[in-house]
Amino acid sequence: MQPTLHLGSAWSSSWSIVGWMACRLGGLEVAENRIFLSRPDSPPKLKAISPSGRVPALHVDGPGGTMVLWDSLAIAEWLWERDPTCAIWPKDPVKRAYARCVAAEVHSHFDDVRNGLPMNLIKRWPIRDGLPSNVKLMARPGVRAGTDRMEAMWRDARARYGGPYIVGDEFCFADAAFAPMCSRYITYGVELAPDSMDFIASAMESPLMREWRARAEREADEVGRDIVMASP
Structure with a gap:
């Protein structure tokens, strides 16, 4: 079955x-x-x-x-x-260990970001009259610190493996773990550093994320x- x-x-x-x-x-x-x-x-x-x-x-x-x-x-x-x-993990054992560390950290941390910037793939900020501003949203407890840590992780991954994903050109489970986190910065119109926005764009335009976003659009219509x- x-x-x-x-x-x-x-x-x-x-x-x-x-x-x-x-x-x-x-x-x-x-x-x-x-x-x-x-x-x-x-x-x-x-x-x-x-x-x-x-x-x-x-x-x-x-x-x-x-x-x-x-x-x-x-x-x-x-x-x-x-x-x-x-394709869950990279074939190379060193890359696999790195990807596992990244995925585990995303899995067990960043609740402040999740709670402060709730995920919604359909709507975009500002909702009305510019309120609530994304400046205030980013000032919610732990959101900026969590964002800073994620940006550091993305930079480290790019420095090691060149991108566009966590371990280079292989989209693995570490990237899946980051995908909904990346979407939050698009939803709330938060402009991060250019290299971070490049990583976010790669995540959002990955084949699996594009497929999921299309599903979200269909569900919204339904x-x-x-x-x-x-x-x-």
């Missing part, structure tokens, strides 16, 4: 992007189940498919029953163990852009 990947809304669920990209990089064909996270009936649906009550969650049926992977990094590592030749624009 085909595995099922449970996802949130394409325009606003940042971790769903990461889990979906992991499955694509890992070459795993999945059925998809979309859950709109902001609806009143969403919490029980989420608890039914994920012990953490969050997405993504990958369900894989096997002889011993259904295996549930409820974390994007765990999904990526399982996919790589399943097929070490896949749900209603007024509803999508009202989301955080």
Whole structure:
């Protein structure tokens, strides 16, 4: 039976992007189940498919029953163990170690940026009358410090491997982890240093991110852009 990947809304669920990209990089064909996270009936649906009550969650049926992977990094590592030749991690062991460090840091840090600049792939700042200004958004606790750290990571990666992605021309799971983070600076019209904006542009124009952005646009038309624009 085909595995099922449970996802949130394409325009606003940042971790769903990461889990979906992991499955694509890992070459795993999945059925998809979309859950709109902001609806009143969403919490029980989420608890039914994920012990953490969050997405993504990958369900894989096997002889011993259904295996549930409820974390994007765990999904990526399982996919790589399943097929070490896949595109989750670079083939070169040094690049692979570096990419793992980057992905782990993005996975476990930067909550201040996530909370201060909520992801929305559809709307653009300013929403109305220039408010709230992105200057104030960037002044929220931890947002500037987190942004500075990410910029340092991008510069280090470019210095080591030349870009356009974390380990050169190979788009791997480390880039998937960064993709929704990069989108925030586009949404809120935040101008970072030119080299950072170049990295962000490469991430946003990567084939997988372009495919996901197109999905977000379709969902916005389906749900209603007024509803999508009202989301955080």
